[in-house]
Amino acid sequence: MFSYYFKLGLRSLRRNPVLTALMVMAIGFGVAASMITWSVFRAVSGNPIPEKSSQLYTSLIDNRGPQFNDKGEPPEALNYVDATALINAHKALHQTLLYEIAPSVLPEGNNSLPFTSDGYATNADFFAMFDVPFQYGGAWRDSDDRGRAAVVVLSHELNQQLFGGANSVGREVTLDRHIYRVVGVTEHWDPKPRFYDAFSGNEFGDPVQLYVPFNRAVDAQLDTAGRNNCGGIADYGVGRDGWLHGECVWVPVWVELPTRADADHYREFLTAYASEQQHAGRFHWAPNVRLRDVTNWLDYKQVVPPESRISLMVALGFFVICLVNTIGLLLAKFMRRAPEIGVRRALGAPRRDIYGQFLIEAGTVGLAGGVLGLVLTAAGMLGVGLLFDPEIARLAHLDVSLVALTLIVAVIATVLAAFYPTWRASQVQPAWQLKSN
Numbered sequence: 001m002f003s004y005y006f007k008l009g010l011r012s013l014r015r016n017p018v019l020t021a022l023m024v025m026a027i028g029f030g031v032a033a034s035m036i037t038w039s040v041f042r043a044v045s046g047n048p049i050p051e052k053s054s055q056l057y058t059s060l061i062d063n064r065g066p067q068f069n070d071k072g073e074p075p076e077a078l079n080y081v082d083a084t085a086l087i088n089a090h091k092a093l094h095q096t097l098l099y100e101i102a103p104s105v106l107p108e109g110n111n112s113l114p115f116t117s118d119g120y121a122t123n124a125d126f127f128a129m130f131d132v133p134f135q136y137g138g139a140w141r142d143s144d145d146r147g148r149a150a151v152v153v154l155s156h157e158l159n160q161q162l163f164g165g166a167n168s169v170g171r172e173v174t175l176d177r178h179i180y181r182v183v184g185v186t187e188h189w190d191p192k193p194r195f196y197d198a199f200s201g202n203e204f205g206d207p208v209q210l211y212v213p214f215n216r217a218v219d220a221q222l223d224t225a226g227r228n229n230c231g232g233i234a235d236y237g238v239g240r241d242g243w244l245h246g247e248c249v250w251v252p253v254w255v256e257l258p259t260r261a262d263a264d265h266y267r268e269f270l271t272a273y274a275s276e277q278q279h280a281g282r283f284h285w286a287p288n289v290r291l292r293d294v295t296n297w298l299d300y301k302q303v304v305p306p307e308s309r310i311s312l313m314v315a316l317g318f319f320v321i322c323l324v325n326t327i328g329l330l331l332a333k334f335m336r337r338a339p340e341i342g343v344r345r346a347l348g349a350p351r352r353d354i355y356g357q358f359l360i361e362a363g364t365v366g367l368a369g370g371v372l373g374l375v376l377t378a379a380g381m382l383g384v385g386l387l388f389d390p391e392i393a394r395l396a397h398l399d400v401s402l403v404a405l406t407l408i409v410a411v412i413a414t415v416l417a418a419f420y421p422t423w424r425a426s427q428v429q430p431a432w433q434l435k436s437n
Contacts (some may be wrong), residue, residue, distance in 0.1 A: 016333055020365065023329045023414075027369025030322030031410045032376035033315040039381070039402055040388060041312045043395035044204070045304045048191035049130065052256070053294035056129065056195075057263060059086060059253045061274055062288035068231045074288050075229060075249040076301075077199045080218075082273075083251035087123070091269045092255035093262070094129040097214055098122040099251050100200055100226030105210075106174035107162055117158060118225070119210035120197075121217030127153070127184075129256050130196065135159075137169035137184035140213060144183075148215045152180040158209040159185045178220055180212065192395060195294050198301045199252045200226030204392050224250050267291045311387060323417045330365075331421040334358055351426040358422040359415055366414025370407040374398075377406060 047053050061082050062074035078086070083097045101121050104114045126132070127139035136159075140151045152173060159168055159182075168182045193203035212222075221240065230248040257263045267289065274287030292300060378398050385393040 016336070019329055019333050020368075023326050023333075023365050024369045024372055026322040026325050026329070027366055027410050027414055028372030028376055030319035031370060031373035031406055031413070032380055034312075034319045034409070035373065035377045035402060035406045036380040036384065036396070037308070037312040037315040038405075039377075039396040039398070040384060040392065041304075041308045043192060044308055044392060046192070047295065048193055048195050049294060052129075052131065053195075055256055055258050056294050057255050057257055057266070057291045058196075058297050059255055059266075059270060060290040060292070061270060062285070063247050063249070063277075063283070064231055065283070065285045066288075069288075072288070074290055075231065077227075077229065077249040077252045079247055079249050080244050080251060083253050085273070086253055086255075086270075089269070089273075091266055092257055094125045094256035095254070096123050096126040096129055097251050097253045098126065098196065099214075099217075099224045100197065100202065101212070101217060101222045102225035103175040103210075103212075103222060104177075105158075105162070106177075117209040118206060119208055119212065121212050121214045121222060123214050126211065129254065130191075132189050133187040135185045135187045136167045137182070140183045145213050145215055148219050149213060150178060150180045150216060151183045151213065153184040153186060153211040154182055155186050155207060155209045156188050157207060175210070175212070176220065176222065193298060193303045195298055195303075196254055197226065197252060198297065198303060202226070203298075203301075203303050204389075204395065218244070226250065263291060263293075305388070305392065307388065308392075319413070323413055326365075326414060327417045327420060330362060330418050331424060334421045334425040354426040355422055358425055359418055362414050362418030362422070363411050366411040367407065369414060370410030373406050373410055374403060377402070 049056065059078070060074045060076065061078060062069065063079055063082060064075065066072065077083075078097075087095055087097055098120045101119050102116050103119065105117045106112070106114045120126075123145045124139050124142050127134075132139075135156055137153075139153065140149065143149075144151055152175065154162070154168065154173070156165075159165060162168070162173060163171065168185060171182050172179050173182060174180075188207070190207040194205060195203070197203075228248055228250045230246075255266060257266055270289040270291065271287045274283060274289055277283045278285070278287065298304075381396055381398055384396045387393075388396075
């Protein structure tokens with residue numbers, strides 16, 4: 001009976017073309033508005049590393065004192081002294097530190113012009129901690145970190161630009177007039193939001209192009225291209241060495257702690273380290289530390305733009321209004337067929353058959369509205385940049401999952417909206433209809 005009722009539903013689309021067009025437009029515009037805003041919201045609010053988000057923590061230590069804190073919270077990164085001290089302590093399964101760099105890249109060939117490429121100075125554990133996939137080669141070794149080796153890991157995109165996508169492991173590339181040996185090429189890897197560098201506001205930045213050892217970058221005086229927060233500190237130190245060993249924060253530190261017990265022990269270690277600095281006379285306040293996992297860190301940083309939530313709520317409200325209008329249109333459509341229903345009931349059709357026919361018929365209307373919604377959603381994606389920042393707007397795209405979700409939401413919402421009109425139609429009294437006709 002489903003196929004039969006579905007055919008009847010397709011025919012009914014032509015029976016009342018004006019009512020049908022109004023319903024299809026209401027569903028189409030409502031679901032399109034919802035799906036466009038949902039595509040943005042899911043891009044900015046998704047879990048960037050779901051399999052490990054509860055095991056990765058950013059470590060924070062108050063190195064300034066309560067007079068420079070925001071509501072008692074320590075700075076959102078560490079200075080060079082504290083960051084390297086935590087890494088050298090080796091108190092976590094994996095641990096990494098990083099800062100953003102933007103070296104000039106000189107391609108091979110005399111006629112090639114240098115260009116700036118965004119990357120990170122980090123350590124070997126970065127790749128294992130964050131499950132970075134490799135196309136060729138792999139990460140450098142721990143000994144390369146200690147030896148300050150001039151090695152580099154390229155992204156798939158930069159390797160394509162420099163070496164035409166060939167296996168470039170062992171070849172050389174010039175960064176800021178220094179030669180680095182390629183040890184690995186990553187596959188396309190660009191988690192959004194970029195949780196590990198929310199400190200510099202790079203949650204939705206361009207894909208990372210290269211990675212070099214942290215110690216090598218410091219020795220080569222590769223300046224940070226990210227945020228450098230000195231807060232209210234009046235004395236920044238003298239020269240680069242003074243700044244490097246001063247209290248300005250610019251180095252995020254992440255650790256991998258598989259269990260809750262591991263996290264508790266590492267938090268105790270952070271407190272003990274801060275207490276040690278207090279006793280040494282460097283800190284003049286009680287230990288103030290934080291250990292936040294990925295989701296808590298993103299929530300604290302308010303990575304999800306408020307306008308994405310607001311626009312989603314507005315779109316859903318508009319969709320509800322469209323559904324309310326659809327209920328009225330379906331009621332008018334179904335009740336115009338009261339004589340037909342009365343005859344069917346008089347011939348012995350049970351109410352469940354009336355429910356089945358009209359709900360399936362409503363589903364066909366929803367399917368037609370979903371198809372229109374897909375067209376409107378695809379068109380609406382072109383205008384997302386008018387509402388959101390370009391770096392966020394480019395994340396919204398129409399993929400297979402969004403296509404399926406659009407059709408499913410349109411059909412289910414229309415069927416749910418049809419329950420009341422269908423119930424009213426099933427209550428038609430056959431005797432009254434037969435007498436009146």
